[in-house]
Amino acid sequence: MDKNFPISGFSSLAIHGGHVQDPNYAHLTPIYAASTYVFDTAEQGMRRFSGQEEGYIYSRWGNPTMTEAEDKIAAMETFGLDFEVKGILHASGMAAISTLFLANLKQGDKVLSHFSLYGGTQEILNRLLPETGVQSTIVDLRDLNKAEEALQQDPAIKMLYLETPANPTIQCVDIEELTKLAKKYGKIVACDNTFATPYLQQPFKFGVDFVVHSTTKFLNGHGTIIGGILLGRNIEFMKTHATKIHRLLGGNSNSFDAFLLVNGMKTLEVRMERHCNNAMAVAHFLQSHDAVAKVNYNGLPEHPDHLVALKQMRHPGAMMSIELKDGLVAGVKMMNKLKLCTRTVSLGTCDTLLCHPASMTHAGVPKEQREKYGITDGLIRMSIGMENVQDILADLDQALR
Missing domain, CATH: 3.90.1150.10 (Aspartate Aminotransferase, domain 1)
Incomplete structure (x- = not known):
């Protein structure tokens, strides 16, 4: 597809978005089953490791199949919006959530969230993060007065974490109004968009900073993979600090799952x-x-x-x-x-x-x-x-x- 063609429909974007022509002219981006990538010269390797030159190094850090999945989801989450976001594909939704928390929170920080979250997210807030000195505050965020009261009373709150519709009670919280409140007090806002998908809901439209998905679910659509993605509005942060945390944690995706994800998203x-x-x-x-x-x-x-x-x-x-x-x-x-x-x-x-x-x-x-x-x-x-x-x-x- 010509990159200058003005796509007007979501399905056109889901089919063509994120695709870069393979050097061997394969119709679909192939499964790049390579753990590592070759440098033309030692100097090129040095430039890639230092970030002076774009290019693949090691598949824990990314490969072309994974890049297409990242770029396609980023394009869908910002379809019709006037800005771009950066996505990092993960081995699971929980891996993406782990990167989100560990890249943004430190000892003494708190997360403000609401009733009824995915069980894994609930456990990470209640069991794992407290071991790092990060606590959580849970209130009914459907009540905006309670949300503002929590933000006013506790300056240690650094992140507002939303999941809407929530698992499994299907509760919804108002992304726009809660994001306005959070920004009034200088807080980060993240939203799990798994249940809705970018087709039904675009949290970035309402000003959130991060979106996470379990790509295992509707994005893949066929129950054939485990995967997740973290998307961020601050592209420099995503390319540097968030990428470093992701790579060190080792929760990377793989080219086979990325291939199945890309093709699932087309429909x-x-x-x-x-x-x-x-x-x-x-x-x-x-x-x-x-x-x-x-x-x-x-x-x-x-x-x-x-x-x-x-x-x-x-x-x-x-x-x-x-x-x-x-x-x-x-x-x-x-x-x-x-x-x-x-x-x-x-x-x-x-x-x-x-x-x-x-x-x-x-x-x-x-x-x-x-x-x-x-x-x-x-x-x-x-x-x-x-x-x-x-x-x-x-x-x-x-x-x-």
Whole structure:
């Protein structure tokens, strides 16, 4: 594609963005299965190590397949915006989150975050960061007064960390208003955009400094890789300090996973449209089902965060969670009776996935904290897939009866 062509559509960008013509003119950027790269001269090697010359050195530091994935996601996260961001591909979403925290926080700093985060993120805040002298403060950030009160009262807070929609309660927080508050007090803002993807939500549009993704999920879309990415608005910081932390931690991606990620992302828009349309139908069906006590889905007007989701998302998304009237016992029976949908953790694949967060994704979070955050023993999380919606509904109905 000619780089000067004015792309006007998201799918065109998802297909062509980030691609650089391979020197051997392969149609797709190949899997660069090389651990290290050769220098023409000793002087060239010196220039590359010193940063005076661009070029590949060692695949822990990057290679062409990984670069295309980084550049494609960066382009999607800033589509329609008038600035660029820099992405660093990681071995997992947790590796990307680790780089984010360790590159920005030091002993004595605090992270302000909210109820209901991915279990791994919750554990890193509660267990690992305190060992480095970094503490966390958790408040209900859907209440802007509470958010400002926390920022006012504690100057040690350095970062505001958001996850919206949040895992697994699907709570939404207002990215724009919270970012304004954080910037008023000179704080860094980071946002996990995994559930939404850049197609449904662009946190950089609202002024955040960093975005993280588990690329394992909707970005890849097929359940074939583990990966993550950290994207930053301060390109110099990302190329220097964040890159150094990433390389030293060793949480690099690899060319095979990057290849699968690149090709998965090309269908992101069409996949998300099907996921989202199916999710809306499933939410309405479950809302009226006799066995269901509660449906957590931002697309329903009854959801407390419905208006926030409409404000900052193209569509409320493909994720939801439900509470059954008979609690955990009913949930176990339902999951055991599934015939089409899949019992597994993770999300964002073509098939509909159901899991039990309290015993699976959030098993490492103490029970009292889980319940405080709305993650009850009877909660079932659902990632709505791309099957024909009538088949999803028929399987859920028979499993609930």
